[in-house]
Amino acid sequence: MANAKKIxxxxxxxxxxxxxxxxxxxxxxxxxMSVATGLKKPSLYHRFPNGKExxxxxxxxxxxxxxxxxxxxxxxxxxxxxxxxxxxxxxMNGLYEGGNESCLLNMLTLPRHNASSLGKAISDIMxxxxxxxxxxxxxxxxxxxxxxxxxxxxxxxLQGALVICRGLNNSAPFERMxxxxxxxxxxxx
Amino acid sequence: MANAKKIxxxxxxxxxxxxxxxxxxxxxxxxxMSVATGLKKPSLYHRFPNGKExxxxxxxxxxxxxxxxxxxxxxxxxxxxxxxxxxxxxxMNGLYEGGNESCLLNMLTLPRHNASSLGKAISDIMxxxxxxxxxxxxxxxxxxxxxxxxxxxxxxxLQGALVICRGLNNSAPFERMxxxxxxxxxxxx
DNA sequence: GTCTATAGTAAGATAGAC
DNA sequence: GTCTATCTTACTATAGAC
Numbered sequence: 028m029a030n031a032k033k034i035x036x037x038x039x040x041x042x043x044x045x046x047x048x049x050x051x052x053x054x055x056x057x058x059x060m061s062v063a064t065g066l067k068k069p070s071l072y073h074r075f076p077n078g079k080e081x082x083x084x085x086x087x088x089x090x091x092x093x094x095x096x097x098x099x100x101x102x103x104x105x106x107x108x109x110x111x112x113x114x115x116x117x118x119m120n121g122l123y124e125g126g127n128e129s130c131l132l133n134m135l136t137l138p139r140h141n142a143s144s145l146g147k148a149i150s151d152i153m154x155x156x157x158x159x160x161x162x163x164x165x166x167x168x169x170x171x172x173x174x175x176x177x178x179x180x181x182x183x184x185l186q187g188a189l190v191i192c193r194g195l196n197n198s199a200p201f202e203r204m205x206x207x208x209x210x211x212x213x214x215x216x
Numbered sequence: 217m218a219n220a221k222k223i224x225x226x227x228x229x230x231x232x233x234x235x236x237x238x239x240x241x242x243x244x245x246x247x248x249m250s251v252a253t254g255l256k257k258p259s260l261y262h263r264f265p266n267g268k269e270x271x272x273x274x275x276x277x278x279x280x281x282x283x284x285x286x287x288x289x290x291x292x293x294x295x296x297x298x299x300x301x302x303x304x305x306x307x308m309n310g311l312y313e314g315g316n317e318s319c320l321l322n323m324l325t326l327p328r329h330n331a332s333s334l335g336k337a338i339s340d341i342m343x344x345x346x347x348x349x350x351x352x353x354x355x356x357x358x359x360x361x362x363x364x365x366x367x368x369x370x371x372x373x374l375q376g377a378l379v380i381c382r383g384l385n386n387s388a389p390f391e392r393m394x395x396x397x398x399x400x401x402x403x404x405x
Numbered sequence: 406g407t408c409t410a411t412a413g414t415a416a417g418a419t420a421g422a423c
Numbered sequence: 424g425t426c427t428a429t430c431t432t433a434c435t436a437t438a439g440a441c
Contacts, residue, residue, distance in 0.1 A: 033406060049327050053242035057435065069437075070407050078435065133322070133379045138238050149383045179380070179389055180373075180396075187376025190322045191368070194338045200368055207369075222424060246417060258419075259425050267418065 108167035126201025229278040297356035315390025
């Protein structure tokens with residue numbers, strides 16, 4: 028006790044996540060992150076000794092944990108697959124604030140062939156999402172081939188809609204995309 | 217005559233385009249652009265007096281002109297709509313090198329609510345693409361409502377697939393996406 | 406754990422010669 | 424039109440006090 032109050036890790040990473048989503052890796056300066064978190068730069072280095080790269084890395088881990096808690100659990104619920112996917116869509120709508128927020132997995136991308144640990148984390152999260160969605164589709168009776176294909180398409184639509192919404196400064200494409208997602212995941216032609 | 221050779225504008229913008237696609241706006245430093253173009257920084261400022269923002273702006277104009285020449289012309293050809301869309305897909309496959317290149321419209325995005333001229337240019341290009349694709353779909357007999365919806369979805373799939381391919385460091389999702397594009401554009405349920 | 410103060414570096418941008 | 428050399432600023436990062 029006695030010393031200055033420690034900001035909760037979750038709150039800290041939540042705020043860093045917002046900065047990275049809005050500014051990207053290169054655009055997220057320590058000054059911006061200092062303002063966003065209320066911590067001065069030396070305090071940020073106290074929490075993240077390896078600096079900016081560690082801030083990004085831990086932010087990605089934070090998001091991965093959030094997804095594991097809110098998304099992967101969908102597989103275990105005692106609900107019909109279509110209901111579970113409706114819950115997934117609701118979670119995505121909240122995570123991206125109805126299309127008004129960008130995705131970390133896109134904004135934290137570094138130049139190609141940059142063998143940073145961030146790249147592997149991003150790739151891992153994407154593969155985990157595809158695996159989860161494919162499993163859900165297979166639970167609904169979709170063949171493995173189609174389930175894999177459809178799960179990939181769901182992720183593509185999510186990411187693409189966020190790019191378009193940011194470009195057009197209009198969240199309507201995201202809302203329309205969410206509408207058609209169930210048809211996409213459970214499609215078998 | 218006599219003075220040092222001037223690099224062609226098209227070649228210059230082509231190389232800047234590659235840098236912006238790979239590094240994004242913030243990540244594209246003048247040093248990187250100097251190396252990529254073979255021009256020292258003062259020479260870049262001679263061509264672009266307003267600096268980096270003008271480089272990005274003119275690069276977007278360059279891409280817009282390229283699209284107008286290679287894409288919008290698809291509307292005028294004397295070919296059945298499906299053939300024209302196949303040509304569009306071929307052009308997109310080349311533009312993004314089979315899924316191995318990112319899209320300028322995504323990589324040049326600045327923080328939200330940044331009222332730069334770049335934002336309007338990106339928005340204009342996206343709307344032009346949607347308009348062109350919707351017109352093509354309507355030529356094939358699709359209703360205006362569905363044509364608009366499908367055109368937007370085509371753009372979403374293109375952008376989303378590029379994000380996923382970069383994240384997974386694998387171009388296969390882009391190839392699969394191109395396969396299903398015709399079904400998407402000419403779909404009326 | 407957080408801070409003030411500061412180092413060291415790389416960024417965007419210019420002056421002026423050729 | 425391009426260059427060498429330089430300016431100013433902003434960035435990432437640290438030292439050391441509280």
